[in-house]
Amino acid sequence: MGKTERGRRRHKGVGRVTLGDVAKHAGVAPITVSRVMNNPDQVSEKLRKRVEQAVDALGYVPNLIAGGLASAGTRVIPVIVPSLSILTYIDVIHGIQQTLEDTGYQLLLGSTDFDLDREAALIDTVLGYSPSGIIIAGLRHRERAIQRLEACQRPVVEIMEYGASCIDSNVGVDNAEVGRCMARHLVERGYRRIAYVGSRMDRDYRTIQRYEGHREMLELAGIDGSRLLQNDEAASYKTGGRLFMEAMASYPDLDAIHFTNDNLAAGAILEANRRGIRVPDDIAVAGYLGLPLSECLTPALTTVSVPRFEMGVQAAKFLLARLDGEQGEALRCDIGFELIVRDST
Amino acid sequence: MGKTERGRRRHKGVGRVTLGDVAKHAGVAPITVSRVMNNPDQVSEKLRKRVEQAVDALGYVPNLIAGGLASAGTRVIPVIVPSLSILTYIDVIHGIQQTLEDTGYQLLLGSTDFDLDREAALIDTVLGYSPSGIIIAGLRHRERAIQRLEACQRPVVEIMEYGASCIDSNVGVDNAEVGRCMARHLVERGYRRIAYVGSRMDRDYRTIQRYEGHREMLELAGIDGSRLLQNDEAASYKTGGRLFMEAMASYPDLDAIHFTNDNLAAGAILEANRRGIRVPDDIAVAGYLGLPLSECLTPALTTVSVPRFEMGVQAAKFLLARLDGEQGEALRCDIGFELIVRDST
DNA sequence: CTGTTAGCGCGTTCAA
DNA sequence: TTGAACGCGCTAACAG
Secondary structure: OOHHHHHHOOOOOOOOOOHHHHHHHHOOOHHHHHHHHHOHHHOOHHHHHHHHHHHHHHOOOOOHHHHHHHHOOOOEEEEEEOOOOOHHHHHHHHHHHHHHHHHOOEEEEEEOOOOHHHHHHHHHHHHOOOOOOEEEEOOOOOHHHHHHHHHOOOOEEEEEEOOOOOOOEEEEEOHHHHHHHHHHHHHHOOOOOEEEEEEOOOOOHHHHHHHHHHHHHHHHOOOOOOOEEEEOOOOOHHHHHHHHHHHHHHOOOOOEEEEOOHHHHHHHHHHHHHHOOOOOOOOEEEOOEOOHHHHOOOOOOEEEEOOHHHHHHHHHHHHHHHHOOOOOOOEEEEOOOEEEOOOOO | OOHHHHHHOOOOOOOOOOHHHHHHHHOOOHHHHHHHHHOHHHOOHHHHHHHHHHHHHHOOOOOHHHHHHHHOOOOEEEEEEOOOOOHHHHHHHHHHHHHHHHHOOEEEEEEOOOOHHHHHHHHHHHHOOOOOOEEEEOOOOOHHHHHHHHHOOOOEEEEEEOOOOOOOEEEEEOHHHHHHHHHHHHHHOOOOOEEEEEEOOOOOHHHHHHHHHHHHHHHHOOOOOOOEEEEOOOOOHHHHHHHHHHHHHHOOOOOEEEEOOHHHHHHHHHHHHHHOOOOOOOOEEEOOEOOHHHHOOOOOOEEEEOOHHHHHHHHHHHHHHHHOOOOOOOEEEEOOOEEEOOOOO
């Protein structure tokens, strides 16, 4: 009943089989078990077999936390996005997850609700998990957040938007160019009285970037680019339908509406279906994203398609490259987009 | 240049500010800093102020890994679902995330691709992170997985399906009852030649449960319940449209189709729109889930709506209750569903 | 190829 | 209310 006995009771680390237990069972040193788990080729076949048997017999599962503490890095990849209710981010996360799936890295999910202060706080939190790297949406962050990300000496991939300056690596699209592209298409199609429709534009600055591209292109063509409509609801089909009607009421002479995403645009077409409004004869409708629904509508929706899943895959690949020891220049990738012209314009 | 100096260089725990650094800066013992971070009321206001200043000055961020190791529990909640490309799971995850958001718990995301062996392996992995608890889809798991979950002594919430026996807590719906409910509606509406259409039914047994409920109810009414169509593609709108046409070709006398989810059913209606097939006059269409799209279609889709987001919220609440020390009986909740009759039937 | 030693950064326990 | 000592479980470094 000496000190040792009391020491034993100090922590609640009961129940679980530890590396030490396995070592005892196999008659080797703990480090040998560690090697069998992490660097099997450093151990002779004989001992390896013995250890593996012990592992199976005891049902040993490594404590990744302890390993992470000792080696200053857990195999965790935080992914920080603005929202989990927006399909775009989900697709990207899916791409990341699928690429990382069999590499032993786990995704730690965080969402900021488009709030940069919240984002900064979340970054602090997740860095507390000694992650192997981090993937984060956007190129704009609070100064403090950027400092922390740079200081942590871990690969950082910024996704969604593509731009000149990133912390470490960057995969995304050029939103202004997207806006210009669709606006150009509308002008070329002969539309002249065009409105841009968004929702929550105050929160999601990438929508503003697209709008600015749109406006710029229209004004280049001598067309009024300032017709804008938005509100504060989430970008649902219903909201799209409502904004569609509002836009037509606000600007009765409209011949085309450029929606900031396919959710809204699809909502508009569905609303038009319900009301017997003819698209594009009465009014043309264009979207952005290339959601699966866009091609199933009647009329099918003209849209700019972005490879969201692939963006996630590429982000994960950049991360893995860095984790594999690839140094040097920023890894950057403009994932691009594609104008898909369909019947709605 | 003695032992200490070499010791310092042993690990790469460089750069980061530690609790010890803060303690030195504030002129207190490390444990006092720890208390300020975790149990502020145990520290006098004077010292607390001093420590807080030091924290700010140095930009200290706690190392959650070290804390987790010392206290045998990181504030991580793994969420294990079959797929990240299925909206249902996304909505549930969103509910979980929103509920856990401000509690300091982080979601660790894992997906199994409907493979129970993969699930078991994933469970082993995530338990290695000493999670505070775990949320997992389904009531069916490998025996080994169940043992591990029971052995880990942590709250476990099984979600999506509601059933008699769970490991610890359970929130979900009764899939067979859903199938019965919609089948009853179709029969009451006067439909008699009804097919059930699913996709990937071999993988997702919950779809089979709904089908069996459907079949049971039809046969109770003396109607052939064995008309079934499925394929191996994901449940997209396009697949729905294709299966719709296939079903009508396979069973030319059909007067109603019961789709296993709204994605397929919506795809069917969109396909009908394109082809000028009249729903429900030529054929009725019913779905399951209550996706936002369902009410925006023409005709609007009859569906059984499930509160997916709320299911996630409830799962998180059960978890928090357990983490708050609530013991005893299994926490169980049949989240229910609602038949929403619209124009498509 | 295998083992010894030390410590990652923190929280628990016990003592003051 | 504050502090000292110890160890959570594992791995890095070094020695054999």
